[in-house]
Every structure is written in structure tokens, then in C-alpha cells.
Amino acid sequence: MGIAQNWRLRSQRYGLVGEVCDDCGEKIFPPRDVCPYCTQPAQTPFQFSGRGEVFSHTTIYNPPTGYEEFVPYTVALVKLEEGPLVTAQLTDVDPEEVNIGQPVEMVTRKIREDGPEGLIMYGYKFRPRLQEV
Amino acid sequence: MNHTKDGSVLNSLMRPSTPVGIVGYGAYVPRYRLPATEVARVWRGGEGGLPVTEKAVPGPDEDTLTIALEAARNALARAQIDPHLIGAVWVGSESHPYAVKPTSTIVAEAIGATPHTEAADWQFACKAGTETIQAGMGFVASGMARYALGIGADTAQGRPGDALEYTAAAGGAAYLIGPVDQSLxxxxxxxxxxxxxxxxxxxxxxxxxxxxxxxxxxxxxxxxxxxxxxxxxxxxxxxxxxxxxxxxxxxxxxxxxxxxxxxxxxxxxxxxxxxxxxxxxxxxxxxxxxxxxxxxxxxxxxxxxxxxxxxxxxxxxxxxxxxxxxxxRQGLAPKTADYVARRTVIDYATYVRYRKKLSMQ
Missing domain, CATH: 3.40.47.10 (Thiolase/Chalcone synthase)
Structure with missing residues (x-):
């Protein structure tokens, strides 16, 4: 992902900022300016709580370039409390500790580095909720 | 007692003319722990005294920014204020992720304090964090900002086998400085x-x-x-x-x-x-x-x-x-003891991998 693209997405990547539809009230992530539920314009920013649960998960042993240092890591579909389903890495958890329905919370972590001289990309991941550990 | 050049007693207390306090605070400690016995096992044949029981080690996706940010979010959870009212975001560390590019701008962006805020990275070895608190006291007391966020965070590195390797750890804390009537x-x-x-x-x-x-x-x-x-x-x-x-x-x-x-x-x-x-x-x-x-x-x-x-x-x-x-306010964010209790022990080999002490080039 290029510098400009990563920069444009920083609000949603750092803090899970999506949108709320002023028409039907649905919460939207990632933000797309049009409500996928009622097709009306939806541009009001909405800060998600970051809480959700694991909907499904898989463990990656053969990663794409740039993610080698994290192997093995778990990627999950996380059902947010407010509704949307988000794909994200899990962190601070061993693959065998992950379960469907497990409560998780959003944290901002290093996603990848663009080599030793390039930018460090930060973004949301999910970890087991601290109170549940 | 210190004296000025004319011989009078120097009162060098820093006391803001308008009282200020801590509106919110937050801690963060990574999940992994390296027992000091592991360092002794690898470098001292298991012999010698141990300066600590174990130390916190950051995971491979953690650095000073991620530590500072979670501590800052905990401070804001306790303060319950609009982050746009924060007039300064300052991060003190000796292990900023970039040599040139501020950690503080990323924290400020992620907590929603940008763009109408001051932001800077501070440096003074292990007291880089408390400097941000002193400066924040002055910033708030003078009326230059409603709130100032001071953070100290590090992912310290010790040379393999050095005495510092037993103790050089990772963690941080954030303090939101604000008006005294809102202070804990x-x-x-x-x-x-x-x-x-x-x-x-x-x-x-x-x-x-x-x-x-x-x-x-x-x-x-x-x-x-x-x-x-x-x-x-x-x-x-x-x-x-x-x-x-x-x-x-x-x-x-x-x-x-x-x-x-x-x-x-x-x-x-x-x-x-x-x-x-x-x-x-x-x-x-x-x-x-x-x-x-x-x-x-x-x-x-x-x-x-x-x-x-x-x-x-x-x-x-x-x-x-x-x-x-x-x-x-105490119960509005995870307590320091919650993070300390969340611990996964790793061995020296895993520590070497997580701290990138093994060159893959």
C-alpha cells in the first residue's frame, strides 16, 4: 500500500472510525459514504467501540511479503458489537487459544514495515479482551 | 539549600500560578515476560545474582508508539473528555520508532486530537516522560491549552549478555493534565x-x-x-x-x-x-x-x-x-495490575526473535 493510500485511510486504520447512516441508523465499517443497508448517503463519522467477538478464524503459516516476522499469526472475521464484520489480525494470542465467539477488543499495532528504511504501517488488530484473560 | 549569586536562598520549587492536576491516567505493559534466569542461563551458566525476577518484552507488532497509544487511550477513558480539547500531545522516549518522524503525531491522530494541537517527541533517557508532565503543567496553568497529554514509553534494548539485558523492558504510562476542578x-x-x-x-x-x-x-x-x-x-x-x-x-x-x-x-x-x-x-x-x-x-x-x-x-x-x-475514575480503564497479571513467559530464543536480535540479512 502506497504512502498516500495509507495516509488517506489513517482514521479508520488507527482508531476504527467508520460511519453511521443518518437515514436508517446502521453503523458502517469500513466507511464508504453510501449506506449498504438502505443506499442513502452516509457520511457522518462514527467511532466504533472496538469490542466484538471472533466470528471465524484461520492461522497463516505462509504469509504475503512483509508479514514474515509475525508467522504464525491468526486472521479473524470479527463481529463488532455495533454490527459490521471486520477482517483483521489477532494479536497477543497463540493460534490454539482462539475460539469462535471469543470476546475481543481493538488495539492499534504495527501491521508491517516497508523495509528497514520505509514507513511503518500501523492499524487495528484485535486481542482477547483484557478482562477475560 | 542552594543559593543565588547574591547569597539569598534559592527557592526553586516549580509551582504553577494556577493549580493543575491529573484528569486521567493510563498504563500499558506488554504481554510477554523474559525471566532473568533465562538471561543468566544463556550468558552466565545460570550463575550470579538477578536484578529482577522477570521483564516485560514487547510482541513483534509492538513498539513505543503502540505502547504510548494504549496508555493514552486508557488515560482518555478515565478523563472522559473530548480529545479535540487536548492542546498538546507529548511522548517522551529513548526508543521512538523513527529517528525522524514524530511518534506524537501518530498518537494525536489516533486519539482524535488532531489537527488543532501541539505535538512533539521528547528525549532525556529515562526521564523523558516526566518532562512532558512538567511542561504540561505549565502549558495548562498558563492557559495555553485546556489539556495536555504527557506520555512516557519505551521498548528498551540491552546489549546481549550485558547487565542491562536482565532489566531493559517495555511499557509506558500516560497522564492527561488539566484544570484542578476536574483532577483526580x-x-x-x-x-x-x-x-x-x-x-x-x-x-x-x-x-x-x-x-x-x-x-x-x-x-x-x-x-x-x-x-x-x-x-x-x-x-x-x-x-x-x-x-x-x-x-x-x-x-x-x-x-x-x-x-x-x-x-x-x-x-x-x-x-x-x-x-x-x-x-x-x-x-x-x-x-x-x-x-x-x-x-x-x-x-x-x-x-x-x-x-x-x-x-x-x-x-x-x-x-x-x-x-x-x-x-x-479508577475503574474506567484497565489497571496496571491487570497488565502485570497478563503474562506469557517466553524463553531466550523467542526473546531474540521478538527483539530482532537475529539478523536475517
Whole structure:
């Protein structure tokens, strides 16, 4: 992902900022300016709580370039409390500790580095909720 | 007592003309722990004394920014304020992820404080964090900002096999400074004691720091910590007995206990804030993390003395009085003890991988 693209997405990547539809009230992530539920314009920013649960998960042993240092890591579909389903890495958890329905919370972590001289990309991941550990 | 050139007694207490305090605070400690016995096993044949029980190690996707950010979010969760009202976001560290590019702008963006805010990265070895608090006191008291966020965070590195490898750890804490009527603890006074004392340093482009072995003790750590504490108490007309708690910078388990004892404190006053034995030396986060552990348990009316130390060298001291608001804010974010209790022990090999001590090139 290029510098400009990563920069444009920083609000949603750092803090899970999506949108709320002023028409039907649905919460939207990632933000797309049009409500996928009622097709009306939806541009009001909405800060998600970051809480959700694991909907499904898989463990990656053969990663794409740039993610080698994290192997093995778990990627999950996380059902947010407010509704949307988000794909994200899990962190601070061993693959065998992950379960469907497990409560998780959003944290901002290093996603990848663009080599030793390039930018460090930060973004949301999910970890087991601290109170549940 | 220090004197000016004309011989008069110098009162160098830092006391803002408008009282300010801590509106919110937050801690963070990574999940992984390296037992000191692992370092001894690999480098000392399992022999020799251990300066701590274990130290906190950051995961492969953690750095000073991610630590600072989680601590900041916890501080905001306790403060319950609109982040757009934060007029300064300052991060003190000796392990900023970039040599050139601020950590503080990423924190400010992620917590929603941008763009109408000041942001900067601070540096002074292990006291880089408390400097941001002192500056925040001035910023808020002068009316230049409604709130200022001061953070100390580090992912410290020790050279493999060096004495520092037992203790160099990761963690941090954040403090939101604001008006006294919203504060869970009020700053009664602050004091700084600084000299040019070369006990520990790292040159540009070097991965690991160097240090002056035993020189780091008496002329550096003990002189600055006890001088800062002594002058603060003397100029306030206080003694150790006037404080409920004390926390001092903690590079190992022994130093802070000895320094606190030299200042007249008793074990029951320093026990709560002494985290180094179980999390290691979190550098710019160390005294601030200990203060967070104290605030997690403090009651209204309690008094706290906090003293940082940064090599090079200097100490910042703070006298705090806890207010009635502490009770309702303590439970609004994870406590320091929650992070300390969340621990996964790793061996030296995993530590080497996570801390990138193995070159793959």
C-alpha cells in the first residue's frame, strides 16, 4: 500500500472510525459514504467501540511479503458489537487459544514495515479482551 | 539549600500560578515476560545474582508508539473528555520508532486530537516522560491549552549478555493534565535537579546503549534522585512521613528501595509503586507506571511523591494530593495490575526473535 493510500485511510486504520447512516441508523465499517443497508448517503463519522467477538478464524503459516516476522499469526472475521464484520489480525494470542465467539477488543499495532528504511504501517488488530484473560 | 549569586536562598520549587492536576491516567505493559534466569542461563551458566525476577518484552507488532497509544487511550477513558480539547500531545522516549518522524503525531491522530494541537517527541533517557508532565503543567496553568497529554514509553534494548539485558523492558504510562476542578490528583509542587553526568548514553546509529558500569549508581542515580526528593520536601516543609506513597525511577529492584530509604521512606510507602521486579526497567515509563499503580489504589486525601531519573543526568520530582474524583475514575480503564497479571513467559530464543536480535540479512 502506497504512502498516500495509507495516509488517506489513517482514521479508520488507527482508531476504527467508520460511519453511521443518518437515514436508517446502521453503523458502517469500513466507511464508504453510501449506506449498504438502505443506499442513502452516509457520511457522518462514527467511532466504533472496538469490542466484538471472533466470528471465524484461520492461522497463516505462509504469509504475503512483509508479514514474515509475525508467522504464525491468526486472521479473524470479527463481529463488532455495533454490527459490521471486520477482517483483521489477532494479536497477543497463540493460534490454539482462539475460539469462535471469543470476546475481543481493538488495539492499534504495527501491521508491517516497508523495509528497514520505509514507513511503518500501523492499524487495528484485535486481542482477547483484557478482562477475560 | 542552594543559593543565588547574591547569597539569598534559592527557592526553586516549580509551582504553577494556577493549580493543575491529573484528569486521567493510563498504563500499558506488554504481554510477554523474559525471566532473568533465562538471561543468566544463556550468558552466565545460570550463575550470579538477578536484578529482577522477570521483564516485560514487547510482541513483534509492538513498539513505543503502540505502547504510548494504549496508555493514552486508557488515560482518555478515565478523563472522559473530548480529545479535540487536548492542546498538546507529548511522548517522551529513548526508543521512538523513527529517528525522524514524530511518534506524537501518530498518537494525536489516533486519539482524535488532531489537527488543532501541539505535538512533539521528547528525549532525556529515562526521564523523558516526566518532562512532558512538567511542561504540561505549565502549558495548562498558563492557559495555553485546556489539556495536555504527557506520555512516557519505551521498548528498551540491552546489549546481549550485558547487565542491562536482565532489566531493559517495555511499557509506558500516560497522564492527561488539566484544570484542578476536574483532577483526580492535584500537583502541589514539582522540582527538577539536573547536572551533566555521563553515566549512560547511546550514539547515533548505535543499536545498543553504553554505560559507565558502577558510575551509574552513586554520582548519577542516587545523587539526582535523592537530591530532587530532598529539595522538594525541604522547600515544601515536608518530610517522608507526610506522604502516603513514594515512587522513584526503578532500573532494578535494589536502587529504588535504597533511594527511598535514604529519603526516609518505609517499605509500606514504596511497595505499591515498585513494579521493576516483575516488569523490569521500562525506562521513560518506569516511574510513571509506578505512579499509575499507586493511583489505581489511592484514596482521596492520599499524598504521593514521585521522582524520575534520566541518565545524563537528572531527576524530576512531583508532590501530588489525590482528590475525591479518584474513586469514580479508577475503574474506567484497565489497571496496571491487570497488565502485570497478563503474562506469557517466553524463553531466550523467542526473546531474540521478538527483539530482532537475529539478523536475517
Amino acid at each position: 490528583a492535584v500537583f502541589e509542587a514539582s522540582f527538577s535537579y539536573v547536572t551533566d553526568t555521563p553515566d549512560f548514553w547511546r550514539r547515533p546509529y548505535m543499536h545498543y546503549p553504553s554505560h559507565g558500569q558502577r558510575f551509574t549508581g552513586e554520582p548519577a542515580y542516587f545523587h539526582h534522585v535523592t537530591s530532587a526528593g530532598k529539595h522538594l520536601m525541604e522547600q515544601m516543609g515536608r518530610t517522608a512521613a507526610d506522604f502516603s506513597y513514594v515512587v522513584v525511577h526503578q532500573p532494578n529492584a535494589k536502587f529504588p528501595q535504597r533511594a527511598a530509604k535514604m529519603l526516609g521512606f518505609k517499605p509500606e510507602q514504596w511497595a505499591v509503586g515498585l513494579l521493576c521486579p516483575v516488569v523490569g526497567n521500562t525506562y521513560a515509563g518506569a516511574s510513571m507506571l509506578g505512579l499509575a499503580a499507586i493511583l489505581d489504589q489511592a484514596q482521596p486525601g492520599d499524598t504521593i511523591l514521585a521522582i524520575s531519573f534520566g541518565s545524563g543526568a537528572g531527576s524530576d520530582a512531583f508532590a501530588l494530593r489525590v482528590t475525591e474524583l479518584i474513586t469514580e
